[in-house]
Amino acid sequence: MDDIRKDEFFGELKFRENSWCKRMNAPLYNSEENLILAVQDDNKEGILDVQREAYKTYLQNADKYKEIAVDYLLDYYKWNYEYIASEVSGVNEKDHKDVVTETQLFEFMTLWYLFICRDGSFGYAFGCCWDVDNGLAVLLSEEEPRIISRTQLENLHKKNDDTFGLLVHDGKENWKGLEYVTFSGKKENLEIELSGSVEEGITEAQQKAYVTYQQQKDAYFMQFAEVLLAANAESTLTVQPKTLYIDREGNMGWICYTNWDASYVGALFTGENILLVTDYQLKNMGEYRITEDKICGKLLIDDSFAGRIEIRSFLGKIQTFYLDFQLEDGKLTREQREAYKKYQKQNPKFWENIKDVMLDYYLSIYEDMAEFIDVPEGLEIENVTRDTVMNMVDFGRIYFTDDGRGCFLGECLISEEEGIGFEFTDGKIEIIEPSEIL
Numbered sequence: 001m002d003d004i005r006k007d008e009f010f011g012e013l014k015f016r017e018n019s020w021c022k023r024m025n026a027p028l029y030n031s032e033e034n035l036i037l038a039v040q041d042d043n044k045e046g047i048l049d050v051q052r053e054a055y056k057t058y059l060q061n062a063d064k065y066k067e068i069a070v071d072y073l074l075d076y077y078k079w080n081y082e083y084i085a086s087e088v089s090g091v092n093e094k095d096h097k098d099v100v101t102e103t104q105l106f107e108f109m110t111l112w113y114l115f116i117c118r119d120g121s122f123g124y125a126f127g128c129c130w131d132v133d134n135g136l137a138v139l140l141s142e143e144e145p146r147i148i149s150r151t152q153l154e155n156l157h158k159k160n161d162d163t164f165g166l167l168v169h170d171g172k173e174n175w176k177g178l179e180y181v182t183f184s185g186k187k188e189n190l191e192i193e194l195s196g197s198v199e200e201g202i203t204e205a206q207q208k209a210y211v212t213y214q215q216q217k218d219a220y221f222m223q224f225a226e227v228l229l230a231a232n233a234e235s236t237l238t239v240q241p242k243t244l245y246i247d248r249e250g251n252m253g254w255i256c257y258t259n260w261d262a263s264y265v266g267a268l269f270t271g272e273n274i275l276l277v278t279d280y281q282l283k284n285m286g287e288y289r290i291t292e293d294k295i296c297g298k299l300l301i302d303d304s305f306a307g308r309i310e311i312r313s314f315l316g317k318i319q320t321f322y323l324d325f326q327l328e329d330g331k332l333t334r335e336q337r338e339a340y341k342k343y344q345k346q347n348p349k350f351w352e353n354i355k356d357v358m359l360d361y362y363l364s365i366y367e368d369m370a371e372f373i374d375v376p377e378g379l380e381i382e383n384v385t386r387d388t389v390m391n392m393v394d395f396g397r398i399y400f401t402d403d404g405r406g407c408f409l410g411e412c413l414i415s416e417e418e419g420i421g422f423e424f425t426d427g428k429i430e431i432i433e434p435s436e437i438l
Helices: 049-060 062-079 081-087 150-154 204-231 279-283 334-345 348-369 388-392
Strands: 004-007 011-016 019-023 036-040 109-116 122-128 136-139 146-148 158-161 165-169 174-183 186-195 239-246 252-258 263-270 273-277 289-293 297-301 305-314 317-326 393-400 406-412 420-423 430-432
Touching: 036 049, 049 062, 049 109, 049 122, 062 081, 062 122, 062 136, 062 146, 062 186, 109 150, 122 150, 136 150, 146 165, 174 239, 186 204, 204 239, 204 252, 204 263, 204 273, 204 305, 239 263, 252 279, 263 279, 263 305, 273 279, 273 297, 317 334, 334 393, 334 406, 348 388, 348 420, 348 430, 388 393
Parallel strands: 036 109, 186 239, 317 393
Antiparallel strands: 004 011, 011 019, 019 036, 109 122, 122 136, 136 146, 158 165, 165 174, 174 186, 239 252, 252 263, 263 273, 273 305, 289 297, 297 305, 305 317, 393 406, 406 420, 420 430
16 A cells, blocks of 8 residues: 555554654653654655664664753753743643753653654654644754754754854744853853745845854843843843844844743844844834934834833833834924923822822722723722722833824723823823824
8 A cells, every 4th residue: 555665674654644654662751652753755755765874873872862852842941931831821830940840841742753854854743732733843863952843843944054053944934043142140042043934045144143243242131231220220120032033134133031021022233232122123124224313212213103112110110111103204203302301301209190090090980890890809999099000001102192292001901992091291190092192
């Protein structure tokens, strides 16, 4: 039968999807069944000698590969803990990234098969509950093993570049590399992501940008530390650079995880300084340009808006805001600059008034609101305070219209669809609907 063949080296194999498969006499990790061997042959062209040699290499080093894979998976888990914990409800304190064990790790993962690619590359393919579609794989055949997705392993495109070392394509629009870095005294993994299709490869501009990055990365990290210190001199704020992204023109920056709000920000490297932007903006720099305004500072601009990320202490906690200016004919206006100067000069006591305004508003609508939402514990009318009422609001944006109106915008449990706004244009704070100013 076409779906069954006997190979002089592998023995009897059965064709499934894109590979010739059989069960090996090798149960691994938490599996009660023997490991499946899958030898790639998408078009049934036949098994290659390079695949037989790869399997021979694997058998000679199977115990070593088993140990190596666990080491790399534990490292991957620790470096991606925040994302995994947000996706998997079963992750709890005992699975904390600094103390996770092999046994705990394999509560979330299952080894499916050993996959041997057409070029002789090979690795373990896993199912994992935080990425059901793509899974996870450990590419074992390289001098430096690499964690990739199961999809990447089954559709492997790789290259060894003189500047970046081993690169593996994600099957979409980026080449992926890896660098070991030390930030705040800790050695970590940093993913390198290079824009480009398999056919396009990488550009000279990307290579040059990476050389510049190597020369400047310590300075960039120190600048980030200064930004955090300016936001709050007494709190321990940390950012973890997770990915270094470089587009085809050489624009580059980090995508960083922030410990104060469990979110991600982009740090765009522009010359000797960084500009905080969204991760989307960092990956789509072709849509923007950078300007330096004498009043409003460095901003990222498109046809309609100019802005940047700001990290600041606000209402007693550190928050990440997007500072956003509506543009008139592609430019900032005099009214916006004046409004921004007033905004900067306001002392913390002024912003504390938001609490009083919100409490008054909350009490005025409480009876109607309680009819259509479940009032959170502690926010009942007899218990709510000016501090606890702010738990209803999640700020995210500081917005200036072209005629100089300024407003804090955020999501709000009371108005889930539209959110809520706090306008401060005239030196007093007033609640408005975001649609009144946007």
